[in-house]
Amino acid sequence: MKVDGKNMRPIWYDPADDRVRVIDQRKLPHNLVEKTLDNLDDVVAAISDMVVRGAPLIGVTGAYGLFIAARNAGARASDNSVLIHAAEVLRTVRPTATNLCWAVDRVLGVILGCDTATQRIIAAREKAGEIAELEVENSRQIGVHGLPIIEEIAAARQGEPVNILTHCNAGWLAAIEYGTALAPIYAAFEKNISVHVWVDETRPLNQGSRLTAWELLQAGVPHTVIADNAGGHLMQHGMVDLVIVGSDRTTASGDVANKIGTYLKALAAHDNKVPFYVALPSSTIDWDITDGFTQIPIEERDPDELRYMPGGQRSVNTILTPESSPAANFAFDVTPARLVTGLITEKGVCRANADDIRKMFERV
């Protein structure tokens, strides 16, 4: 997507020096900083410290991580054991998003079929690039399939803006291009449909106020940042026409693990009869599980992410709580399928239940 007129992605391979680079998303919106991932440790740190985040991007970064490991191992790696180990390391950096395992396993599968170190390197790089392009196409299709939902509301609104609430960042920063939740919004905006986005701040790491607001600002999409606390009130007063969020892992039965707080918005949407859609590429579906509550591990991150606020342009950390007060920092929650109006996927829109999801992906 365009940043100050220049095409950018949150991760890219640079053939000029054979390096993988990412946007350091911790520095946004105040500074646009590129970071080179030189080795496996860099990749692990980038995923773990949320230099990169968002389920599809975590997957693509993991895929490139295996390429980086293969390249650095070079001819020294007489067999695949180094890369099998690298894959094991990468798979467990963050537990909730299923894309990480999915993408790493796809690259590993290709590597295991190679005979030479050179073949492995090339195959890993090409497969990682292929996964990136697949996610781009997935996002594009999510935009295509989600657009009619917004068009229908727009028709009823008769020129008044369609007010769409989103939580966390599920735009191109999370998904290479377009995004998941934001893809239908960008598609509508490009078709000159009047949209306005309520951007949940998304505590504690402020992906909404930092990343989604920045993305929408770059694209010129009207938006307003709100506290995570505000969505219920807005829905009670008819100020939200539609909720669209992304997903880090979706069960085969339609339960949706997404950024902590998503469930509260789904409850409010249900209580106020506001449609609540989840936009996701099939790479975030975990076909092996059907119970989001017992089967999806919910990451618990460093409490200091909640206790301290990184200091904007001046990079001064400020503490919010008393020094001695402990904090807990659960990163995701699970929204039960019953609260989801529909899933917007690259194959189309379906209801959030096992039969409809299977049919959509022809897994009948």
Next chain:
Amino acid sequence: MKVDGKNMRPIWYDPADDRVRVIDQRKLPHNLVEKTLDNLDDVVAAISDMVVRGAPLIGVTGAYGLFIAARNAGARASDNSVLIHAAEVLRTVRPTATNLCWAVDRVLGVILGCDTATQRIIAAREKAGEIAELEVENSRQIGVHGLPIIEEIAAARQGEPVNILTHCNAGWLAAIEYGTALAPIYAAFEKNISVHVWVDETRPLNQGSRLTAWELLQAGVPHTVIADNAGGHLMQHGMVDLVIVGSDRTTASGDVANKIGTYLKALAAHDNKVPFYVALPSSTIDWDITDGFTQIPIEERDPDELRYMPGGQRSVNTILTPESSPAANFAFDVTPARLVTGLITEKGVCRANADDIRKMFERV
């Protein structure tokens, strides 16, 4: 309540120099700063800028505001017009909490019955002090009546801590002594019942992470600060036994206006069968209205409260959003009576409906 072993209240009259002083709650938890309210402008600014906040405390501050206006007018005020005007100004500083009008009108009523300027000053000061003591007694009684709710859960928990979630600050900082929502918790703690409080951060002004955490820390009550987004997840996993919040205005039919985000927690409590109680003195009941959604004005505050984060100990403001992204800052929301398990008042606990509330206060 004790602060470092010394008894403190969030507002007090100092007879030594005839001055009213408050704790500047904007500076907590990092600095305990007293502020003298010298004139009506000081009082208006203290309420408006949230030097003082919390429904009962706003009421008491408004009451003392009328005393300060009377004292400063002195003998020059040949009639009551100056004080009637001051009351009008005070009533409208913040719109949602009903206590402000309630307390100001009580002091004004006493003033209007006085013949001389000196009488007016003394009567206003005494009435303001009386209202403060009334709120202290209300809070004490809320603790008495709320305690059995916690005791009953504690009995079932068999020594495991009772996990209580609260939103915003409804402790002694909001209500002179004990608090509203925190009063039953302090009462349980004093009886050696094992309690643990989940403290909602409460964006955007962080009354939870700044004030409630500080209060509980001073009292030694175990607590953990969480993002406002986290409560739903905790309830889904059985980690919350009880929710208690305060109220800024309660309708005669039991709808509860409280800090923005309360409604989302009520929905999650309802969805997970967690008891959801609202603790309030009768001074926050608005007997004239029965529909919280159409009849309670919801204050919209400066969006910069959301966009900027005041900088902890070093007092550096940091911006969270892109410079150009707008923000909206609704301060309260309304939780419908159907989601409230019960109201804990100074008269006892009742269900949140018009009949039970009327009976409780003998307004049948």
